[in-house]
Amino acid sequence: MRRLPALAALFTLLLTGCTASSDGKPPAERWRPRPGTDWQWQLSGRLDTSVDVPVYDIDGFDHPKETVDELHRDGRRVICYLSTGAWEEFRPDAKEFPASVLGRGNGWEGERWLDIRRVDVLEPLMADRLDMCRDKGFDAVEPDNMDGYRNRTGFPLTARDQLRYNRLIAKLAHDRGLAVGLKNDLDQIPELVGDFDFAVNEQCAQYGECGALTPFIEADKAVFHVEYELPTSRFCPESRRLGLSSLLKKYELGVWRKAC
Template identity: 80%
Template sequence: MKRPLVLCALLLLLTACSTAPDDNPEHGADRWRPRPGTAWQWQLSGRLDTSVDVPVYDIDGFDHSADTVDELHGDGRKVICYLSTGAWEDFRPDADDFPKSVLGRGNGWEGERWLDIRRTDVLEPLMAARIDMCEEKGFDAVEPDNMDGYKNRTGFPLTAAHQLRYNRLIARLAHERGLAVGLKNDLDQIPQLVDDFDFAVNEQCAQYGECKDMKPFIEADKAVFHAEYELRTSDFCPEARRLRLSSILKKYELGVWRREC
């Protein structure tokens, strides 16, 4: 029996939609996905040393040029763009773009103040511009810092729901630009956020007995880039290896120096 022309046209359209390639980068067709145990270097201060023989570098997005990213790519590295998305920094070139109404208490680092993450109307375009910068410089991923303001004294009545909404906004902005994105700390919300992020970055989970909280990322075959500052490698590396964390010992200034498990 012959099908009506309208039905045939509809079937053809549905077939085309189901077989066409997915051009939306948010769906992650080409996004980098680091796997558990991937070695890394985290350097946010001092002159960048590109000779460390690891496949992943995490460096400051503002401080480094597209040429630096290209050089690291030429050496076979993936490069993560460090940004502060939950706190304002008075030394950044876009600092004057942040209205005073969104600036809260200091976060413990000189020149930095927590942001009112409820104000996505203000912060979304500012963070989009920063992530645009990472994309334009050729970075593979974003490390958004200060993503747990709701657990701190920010000067704003932030809740867990505010944090979830904001963290997912940052993840979406990165994914829309084809970039991977890592969840920085925010351990309590890992179960809700593991599907939104491509890897995790953690500080001092061994010192505070929290490394098992990172398991959802490992079980999802996603890397956990982990750093300790005050322990000896013999204190945390055995557990880190069992959990398949990408663990290093660093100094607080996050210069070149590192010790790998």
């Protein structure tokens, strides 16, 4: 496995912010990725740690602290992927979610929307998940399914409910020294850009929505963006103009990537 020389790895970390604490304690200042930062997003298959980019976004449950430490030694920052707005039957804490907070399926097998109004139930469960990310040494978290109010969840969720919940997740992450990204939820970016450290977006080019992400760029915060169906020639010129960190990926989010 290729490793960066020690000085190069240190220089990369200095460029992108402070290092994560190895003992699980919050760092003095959380990481804030800047626009144009290259990245890799891999949520399936055997993790390939040889992709030469400064940021990896990987599943928080599937990877141990040793993997995060290895990526840090290679000079990478590491984002912890979690689903915070949907229940997944295959997670080790799935039985801790009462049936009363489980709604309709969200389109993925074994997943159901959560009743995000029930913060009394969800806050301690999400706090435990974020503790896991912190204790494994992750630098940041990517909370997924953060726009339930715009979907058929089985609950009468409102925009106000979503703002409250998303801000709760951001606070829980920040309290643990973790940076946090806003996943999709384009309509609420003006209200939430100050609460989040970066954005993660899927298919804004396909749906003509990438301009909605400019508040993050204007705030000097990275936008990690992925397309699945468009060729790079269709979205990379605009992505470069806007300052997005754009990739072409396959839906399974394996190793394969093509960067702008």
